[in-house]
Amino acid sequence: MNTLEIQIDERPNAAVAHLRGNASNTEAETLRAALLELGGARYDRVVIDLDAVQFIASMALAELIEFHKVMHKAGGRLRLCGVHDSVADLFKKTRLIEVFPLYDSVDAALEENG
Amino acid sequence: MPREKIANQLELASRFDEVARAEREVIGALQAYAYGETDVFAIKLALEEALTNAIKHGNNLNPNKRVKLDYEVGPQAVTLKVCDEGQGFRPGDVPDCTADENIERPSGRGVMLMNAYMSEVQFNDKGNCVTMIRRRDN
Numbered sequence: 001m002n003t004l005e006i007q008i009d010e011r012p013n014a015a016v017a018h019l020r021g022n023a024s025n026t027e028a029e030t031l032r033a034a035l036l037e038l039g040g041a042r043y044d045r046v047v048i049d050l051d052a053v054q055f056i057a058s059m060a061l062a063e064l065i066e067f068h069k070v071m072h073k074a075g076g077r078l079r080l081c082g083v084h085d086s087v088a089d090l091f092k093k094t095r096l097i098e099v100f101p102l103y104d105s106v107d108a109a110l111e112e113n114g
Numbered sequence: 115m116p117r118e119k120i121a122n123q124l125e126l127a128s129r130f131d132e133v134a135r136a137e138r139e140v141i142g143a144l145q146a147y148a149y150g151e152t153d154v155f156a157i158k159l160a161l162e163e164a165l166t167n168a169i170k171h172g173n174n175l176n177p178n179k180r181v182k183l184d185y186e187v188g189p190q191a192v193t194l195k196v197c198d199e200g201q202g203f204r205p206g207d208v209p210d211c212t213a214d215e216n217i218e219r220p221s222g223r224g225v226m227l228m229n230a231y232m233s234e235v236q237f238n239d240k241g242n243c244v245t246m247i248r249r250r251d252n
Contacts, residue, residue: 025130025162059166061220063220066220068218086152094212094217094226095212096217099217099218
């Protein structure tokens, strides 16, 4: 599977983006467009659910970092959840785990304050 | 399991959709040797980063320039060689994306990921060809 599908689930003051497929470099534009739709000020919290993502590459990471900055500037929070071991290992190797705390589930990511 | 190593050379146009074609072929060879998920993830990632660099930064998406991929898949190791027709670069000049001051920089992770996931990574002197080896994760 080489395409990336993104489904947005709106919650009170929050949005959850469920990603499915490969977050490859080719799909980075798809991710960027979806995150732009979510905007920086529309939601206090945005959770990106990676439970159905088995692969992520550098250009998709770049889009997550850009969106993290947009959210931070607007006073909001971006959280990641459902991260598979291989993808979590990549976040550790790149030290991006220090930028994005990883949560087990959407609910855990939404419930966490701070 | 194949008796001979699986090897091929692919010539790719400088378009991102060519990356998936190359990955499909290499992953097919990995599956023939029953490489595990960890190896497949690592090799797919390193190949994707090398090809993306070659297409985007090496050939500047120039439709008249090509990217060559040579691969060899054996029972214990995989070798990938990616060459573009660009001016080359010095990998040592790429800032360390894991340094404190660079962690939130959006770009510049491709070479780091290649080094992190492959057993050996070697650029030629010009900097337009990279050879990567991954030994099987036992």
